[in-house]
Amino acid sequence: MTETRYDVIGVGNAIVDVIASCEDAFLAEHGIEKDAMTLIDEARASELYAAMGPGREISGGSGANTLAGVASLGARGAYVGKTAKDQLGDIFRHDLTAAGVDFDTAPLEGGPATARCLILVTPDAHRSMNTFLGASTEFTEADVDADKVAAAKITYLEGYLYDRPEAKAAFARAADIARQAGRKVALTLSDSFCVDRHRADFRELIKGRIDLLFANEAELKSLYQTEDFDAALEAVRADTAVAAVTRSAKGAVIVAGTETVAVSAEPVDTLVDTTGAGDLFAAGFMVGWAGGSDLEVCGRLGAMAAAEVISHYGARPEIRLAELAAERGIALPG
């Protein structure tokens, strides 16, 4: 096998987050599904934006958040995703590049605007996401750089990509290239509603082509249509080589063949905004896994990265995670 240039390459929807605080009553009044990611069209995006409070714009996108975390841990990351040629697209590009991630997907010209996600954060720190996919829907197979994917230890795919046929094709192409190059393929289920939309596809995919699966408890239960967490865990154990399942304050459980590892959540002084918790868990876990760390260390890196990101607004790390790992005495690989 040839040398790798990246530890992780992510493929995902390139999105700028617009984050505002609100009361629970606002969600009810505007018919927003709490804790979910709901796809919205441009008219609904305008209507919701007009109604919501002052925001802060911070680059987001599940996979891009993960890659920002990978880079913050000192590992080598690349990203593939579609922005438009507009101010929000420039912001997305700058922020990911400035975070140290290799990102050069050509921006879309003359189509819809850069995707944005209107995130309403309630006083309990839960986030409810409303995504206008904009330019990210124009993401196609042609945007997947085969050389880069083949040069990455892990190709990391967002379940959200399944929401659009073109993006799904790009997803499949990236997975194929990675497998043919003898690399690993990781998938995050993204959201329990996303699992609902694509359950049969996801189950087939996970059995055949995924080496490492990320899911939270709700997503895993939805995938196997059971309320019994242990049953879902045994099902996923049979389907994939490694599955890392996050359970919010209860930490995470990792299953890999006959092995089962439980990892505690890191305590957080002030929980501000849970956006990005899963994305950053995946970042920490993959940096460990790409470097050959044992599953417990992978899980601890994930828990550490998740704890940092939920202590502030925005879904990307605000401090250098590699330094945080050193302070915590968690050995980074390499």
Next chain:
Amino acid sequence: MTETRYDVIGVGNAIVDVIASCEDAFLAEHGIEKDAMTLIDEARASELYAAMGPGREISGGSGANTLAGVASLGARGAYVGKTAKDQLGDIFRHDLTAAGVDFDTAPLEGGPATARCLILVTPDAHRSMNTFLGASTEFTEADVDADKVAAAKITYLEGYLYDRPEAKAAFARAADIARQAGRKVALTLSDSFCVDRHRADFRELIKGRIDLLFANEAELKSLYQTEDFDAALEAVRADTAVAAVTRSAKGAVIVAGTETVAVSAEPVDTLVDTTGAGDLFAAGFMVGWAGGSDLEVCGRLGAMAAAEVISHYGARPEIRLAELAAERGIALPG
């Protein structure tokens, strides 16, 4: 005198802040004047932006921050300033309107982009600002709505407006309308470098046409070209009806005729980003002053609003300041 529709109308440069953390070495390497507001052109803005880390975009602009604070305190505010017809302009407009401020200056079409301020925050929480004025330079007398200015108890003007001849003309027009309508005119000196650029003009203006002056210690010393704070204070006492001088952790001193009131700074748990401290002090002070509160209450409202805004990134309040005042037992007028 007719009824008022606003407590404060602000006239200022409409700017979106791009806030990133950096080490002091970054400022030195890129020739950035620490703690100052430096005007930069588009080429320099692109160069600095490319070099700086991931940012968060939060609507700013000194006067607009003050008006967001006025509205957060439950008072009636309006704003006059120039954005472009672009995504950052839409963000600025949304955020100020969503904060409860009346803002309807027509956006500029076919000219430069919405102004942005690249703010580098060092680990000591100090901010160094680099402003590309963009569309805000196209702000002219015609943008000043005479009816609105005449309907406001206080017209609040940014010293920064003096940096551009067209904006200065708008400033003068707003001040004239306010005085002719029998209203009060307030000015903030904005920045000690700004005072350096316009010292003679500011001194003439303050003597003749300003009822309430906001300055920090450095600005006041620069205005009167003295290192002796007490001498500067006596000079400004002779020149204006009321001057409120902020001194960072030392609090504020208010002089008005023979009266002198000292106000302590509010303690802050974690100092994060000092951007907006002066803007929010002015907000609290003016809400008190417009409502006839005594100078000590005005000062305490200012100190409270400033303390909130320096406890997080971004120069606008993140919580409802009227509720904070109630918790603190500071009586809001009206």
